[in-house]
Amino acid sequence: MKKNYIQDIERALYDVRDADKSIYKSDAGLTEEIIRDISARKNDPPWMLEFRLKSLEVYKKISLPTWGPDISALNMDEIVTYVKPNAKQVDDWSQVPDEIKKTFDRLGIPEAEKKSLAGVGAQYDSEVVYHSIQKRLTDLGVVYTDMETALVEHEDIVREYFMTLVPPKDHKFAALHGAVWSGGSFVYVPAGVDVKIPLQSYFRLNAAGAGQFEHTLIIVEPNAKLHFIEGCSAPRYNVTNLHAGCVELFVKEGARLRYSTIENWSRNMMNLNTKRALVEKNALVEWVSGSFGSHVSMLYPCSVLHGEGARAEFTGVTFAGKGQNLDTGAIVIHAAPKTSANINTRTISKSGGAATYRSAVKVTKNAPFAKCSVNCESLMLDDKSRSDTLPVMDIEGDEADIGHEAKIGRISEEAVFYLMARGISEEEARAMIVRGFVEPIAKELPLEYAVEMNNLINLELEGQL
């Protein structure tokens, strides 16, 4: 029998690990002493230390989620929560230490900055090592900086918004995040400003057995526009790493925010990330989300449609290979009249990987005339792989217009034959079909990531046994 397979995602690029030259690492585990220590090293204002300690209390009280993938491999007593790289934050790549710069060079970040980005932030382990933004934007009042700087320069804004949308009591990892967060991005776009070129942050976790807990806080004031891109990766180690980031997006009246993330963590990563957007009257949030890496992912970006006519578009692709269990999806809460949402996802599983699509759509009593359409499609490339679809809908509002379409399938052998009958080789035919399957998503990705994803879907044909 011939056997076709789609190659595992080419990880060589991401798996180059640098020697650990961090200048400080917190002890493993989580105690009040460690939190105080992190806070002191980060020069937190007193209210932030208090926030961290309260979060720790909450963390201790909440138990792990009892649903979803098995995360029992995660032992918090072994995770190092804070790793300070041996680098100060600079705004010139030539001042970034060579080894760290090389890593970002390999990932193509400085190159992309020259070509197509208006601002870049690069985080290495727990701290941001590079940050830049075009002067044109700062002149317009746009702020794009790391969270620590924001805490000093825009303390009042941070204090007003920080973890109000994702409160620590939300779930165990939100509480953990509140206690140990470090690094991340802060973006503020003043009313009416259109940031035409995207801003991009890249998160790289190098240290083994560490956690990354970056916080992203984006505020887009009324009628402003922003596209923000986030990329993440880490080399592979044999110990479990943890990513429990938190993203809070505030999209004010009439504003538009497109938030694109490509996550390509290594296969020892537990990716337990929380992302949420608060969308006001006639505003729009667009999520574009690619999940390719990690051992386990639980990721369900949530849009709270809070103002009348608020809209959310969610576009996601998940690719689970050998040893991966990726549980991804989206949440939409319709909390005001005439709000609308579209969820459109594709998941692929192969070589024994498990991919689950999980979503929740809630229409509250206060949200008459809500409109929501969900389209989730899954493709399993072999018999060993798993795919599940778990959509939940809870509709209380009147006159709701809700549509749902789910498909789980395999590559159609008739379609392969059709393409081969046109002279296209079998492996190319299969690759074309898989690329076609994710095409509606791929075309929404930032170009360099779309190219990368197409390269990932690279088919090979095994000879006859």
Place this chain on the structure above:
Amino acid sequence: MLEIKNLHAAAGDKEILRGVNLSVGRGEVHVILGPNGSGKSTLMNVILGHPKYQITGGEIFFDGEDLTALKTFERARRGIFLSFQNPEEIPGITVENMLRTAKQSVTGEKIKILQFHKELLALMKDLQISAEYANRYMNVGFSGGEKKRNEILQLLTLQPKLALLDETDSGLDVDAVEIVSAGVAKFHNEKNSCIIITHNAQILKHLPVNRAHIFLNGRIVRSGGAELVGEVSEKGYAPFEVES
């Protein structure tokens, strides 16, 4: 060009082709007539090596080469084309992208994108397919008639040596059959050959039919000239049942 000798084929335990003999020369047009379920489509699929069917006996030669050892795409690259009775819908692959990939595969040459685009649009115009269809996903949401015209578009783009047309005219209205028929006539010349499965003489209007074959119960029971087409439309297949 095509030599089929005593061909037997089955789908699992079920024998469908039961000793087909057919010889098609260069430049010839052959018509295969037969009732539904007689195995005509199976014959087309077996010529291209559909994995659903196993050859249990006999031979297929194309330009002197034994086809049975070749994979489907290798047969297509030798110059065999099948216009499908029910063309597949393939989401995410545009008509233009698919055809460019196919043309490149068949010719083995790098295609000039702009020139290809121009040529494609000209062919689409001939077939009365609106230009936007070049960017639509392969057959997705196409009407029956649009799918069939899209098959002929592929035929004209790929310029095979042998075209197998499996009921390309069925389910089409009179005007659409005329467009398809003109398309096939445009394709045909003295260097290539056609095998046309049809229930309808209209598609043959612009084509010089060399031979017609009556196909019953998995084989050809009678071969003759174009006059057989008229005979079938008048009397149906009953008179040939005896011969099978």
